[in-house]
Amino acid sequence: xxxxxxxxxxxxxxxxxxxxxxxxxxxxxxxxxxxxxxxxxxxxxxxxxxxxxxxxxxxxxxxxxxxxxxxxxxxxxxxxxxxxxxxxxxxxxxxxxxxxxxxxxxxxxxxxxxxxxxxxxxxxxxxxxxxxxxxxxxxxxxxxxxxxxxxxxxxxxxxxxxxxxxxxxxxxxxxxxxxxxxxxxxxxxxxxxxxxxxxxxxxxxxxxxxxxxxxxxxxxxxxxxxxxxxxxxxxxxxxxxxxxxxxxxxxxxxxxxxxxxxxxxxxxxxxxxxxxxxxxxxxxxxxxx
Numbered sequence: 001x002x003x004x005x006x007x008x009x010x011x012x013x014x015x016x017x018x019x020x021x022x023x024x025x026x027x028x029x030x031x032x033x034x035x036x037x038x039x040x041x042x043x044x045x046x047x048x049x050x051x052x053x054x055x056x057x058x059x060x061x062x063x064x065x066x067x068x069x070x071x072x073x074x075x076x077x078x079x080x081x082x083x084x085x086x087x088x089x090x091x092x093x094x095x096x097x098x099x100x101x102x103x104x105x106x107x108x109x110x111x112x113x114x115x116x117x118x119x120x121x122x123x124x125x126x127x128x129x130x131x132x133x134x135x136x137x138x139x140x141x142x143x144x145x146x147x148x149x150x151x152x153x154x155x156x157x158x159x160x161x162x163x164x165x166x167x168x169x170x171x172x173x174x175x176x177x178x179x180x181x182x183x184x185x186x187x188x189x190x191x192x193x194x195x196x197x198x199x200x201x202x203x204x205x206x207x208x209x210x211x212x213x214x215x216x217x218x219x220x221x222x223x224x225x226x227x228x229x230x231x232x233x234x235x236x237x238x239x240x241x242x243x244x245x246x247x248x249x250x251x252x253x254x255x256x257x258x259x260x261x262x263x264x265x266x267x268x269x270x271x272x273x274x275x276x277x278x279x280x281x282x283x284x285x286x287x288x289x
Contacts, residue, residue, distance in 0.1 A: 072129065079132060086139050093146050102153060162254065163230040165208040165288040169238055170261055170272045172199030178284040184268050193282035194237070194275035201270040203261040205238050206254075208274075208288070213250045213258075222273060223265020226258050233280075239273035240265050 009018040097104070176196035183190050211230035219225045222239035226246060229235050242262025252258065263270045276285045 076129070079136060082136060083139075086136070086143060089143050093143065093150070096150055100150075100153060100157075102150070160232050162210040163232045163234055165230065165234060165236050165276050165285070166254070167208050168197070168289055169208050169236075169274045170197055170199050170203050170205045172197040172203065172261075172272065174198075175271065178282075178286065185266065194239075194273050195285045196271050196273055198269065198271045199261045201242055201260075201262050203270075203272075204257050205241060205259040205261055205272055207252045207256050207258050208236055208254060209234065210253050211235075211251075213246050213248050213252065216244055216246065216248050219265065221266045223267060224259070224262065225265075228252060228258070233278050235277045235280075237273075237275040237277070239275075240267045240271060242270075 006019055006021050011018075096102070174195055175198045176192055178195055179192060180189055181192045182188070205226075207228055209228075209230045211228040211234075213226065214229040214235065215225065215227035217225060219239070222237070224239075224241040224244050226238045226241065226244055227235060228237075238259060240262055241259035241264060243260045244258070245260070246252070246256075246258045261270055261272050267273075274285055276283050276288055
């Protein structure tokens, strides 16, 4: 005999009672169905929440990927601009070296920069981008080394130019050239190792190149004499001065006052005897005026 359950429903404010009679088996099925519906509802709710979360995360990652791709594109464009600038720098570097007859930079002789330039291969990942950045970094290092070599060469040339005699030591006119001549005192033919520049006594005498005063004193043939060592094998001498205004070891620039012209020593009148020597040998000062 099956058991039965009676459900009474009494509405508020009404005397009418509603009865529902259910067998135990039907009640079990009803409860089971309600539980299944509840579980299904909970599962659908969880799925909807997860789907909404995953959609938001996907959109966030998608936007992040778009921003990264845009930033990578901008970086590639900057790298391409840098590469073009390095190409121009390398061309200018080569021109300077050709004009100054310089060899290739040491780093270039050792192999230079390897790998493709920016733009020669597709940038599809960070590895290829990093490789191109490394290539540009090596190219920049090469250009820096080359620029340092050129700068050193130009500094040396500037120093050489500053040490090379140039210009007149005093205002005046040449009365005796470089070369063999008759000695004004005994008429014998002798080598005249400089120029005689006639001028008034007291006329300023200046250094014709940067250097260091090597000798100051009085010599029988030169009178009051100043000798300057300019480096690179160059030296100059200034004789027959009336006054000497520098000391041995003093560092000079081109145009610095060193003496005043006079008529001391073996001289026939006020003038500056000017000599230029290269590696100890007298050379014609005319080519340096």
